[in-house]
Each structure stands twice: as C-alpha cells, then as structure tokens.
Amino acid sequence: KQEVTQIPAALSVPEGENLVLNCSFTDSAIYNLQWFRQDPGKGLTSLLLIQSSQREQTSGRLNASLDKSSGRSTLYIAASQPGDSATYLCAVLNRDDKIIFGKGTRLHILP
C-alpha cells in the first residue's frame, strides 16, 4: 500500500531564506507527483506536476525534483516571502489511479 510521508510537519523560517520541503513515497510505480498549496479553510492549489519520466519542474521561485527510484521528491522555495505561508502537500498518482497524499508541511515565513 502506497504511503506518502512529508518532513518536517511544520517549519518556520525568516523572510528571504531559501528552504526545502521533503516528500517520500514507498511505492515507486507512480504516474506522477504533484505539489499543492493549501491556505487555511481553502481548497488545494496546484503548484507543480512532475511526470514519472521527469527529474524536475520549475515555476518562478519554486523548483520540484523527483527521484522515483529512491521514492523522494523535494520542493525548493527560493527567497521566501510572508505570502508563502501555507500548508504544502505532495501527492502521487498510483498505477491504480488513486491519488495518495502526505499529511503536509505547515510553513510559516517570519516577516
């Protein structure tokens, strides 16, 4: 059974710092991995999608990497801003078409 783990569960960093969020999964037979952002009480906003054949994707200050063989992905946020404060979730699309989520990392950027 696929399990997705995100470390750390919570993170506070001063504004302007670069940071890395981690995601690991137990079954490497995935179609893709997606990173989402969730603001309190809201739905999920897609940030980046990495296909199983890709190693990384970039969007603005965000860069996500995927090492499928080791079951790991990282989300790198450059030059963090207070508006980046949110919960970040990673999810994998399994071969059985289930999308499985980690529990998320709560990020707080200190002004």
Place this chain on the structure above:
Amino acid sequence: DGGITQSPKYLFRKEGQNVTLSCEQNLNHDAMYWYRQDPGQGLRLIYYSQIVNDFQKGDIAEGYSVSREKKESFPLTVTSAQKNPTAFYLCASSINFVEVRNTEAFFGQGTRLTVV
C-alpha cells in the same frame, strides 16, 4: 470560467440524517475524486471514479456513497452510518485517459460539514 465547484461551502447536519455534497466540473475531465480532511491531517480518499457510471472505493468508504451518472457531476452522500462525519470534504478531477497520466488534478474549494 472552467473549474470545479463544490456546494454548499458550509453544511450542518443533525445526527442520524443523510446529507449530499455536490461536486460539478466543466473541465471535461474523466476522473473525479472525493477526499476527507481532518484537522492537522492530510487528505484521505473516500471514493473515486475514472469514467461515467463507474466508481471505486477509496481507503475510507464506509458510511459514504456516490454516483456518477453524468461526466460533470460526482455527488457524495454522507449517510447516518458514518460515525464521525464532521470534516472538510474536498472534490477533485483530472484527465484520465489510459495514454495520458501526466496531467494535474484540480480541486474545488471544499465543503465543511458539521454534525450538530
């Protein structure tokens, strides 16, 4: 505007009553999903549907039911058999052709259900 719409945003239910949450999408997506989120937890899959008139149980299907009579609609019924229904419910959709598994999943804004 293309997107996925959940209604209502807030819902209150008395114990012992069934309630239906609405999820509609105009993205022409084949696959639709229902998740439950509890405070401090990730999303847990309740049911998913890859095509009209077909759906599968997720990890926590007990006490829930769904239907997929139309491509754009995937309503979720929370029955009285669900022991702890108070939660935030999220619906998602994605393209799901056999040849194409590299597209994003899109989410609605959620329905917060409270049992009173």
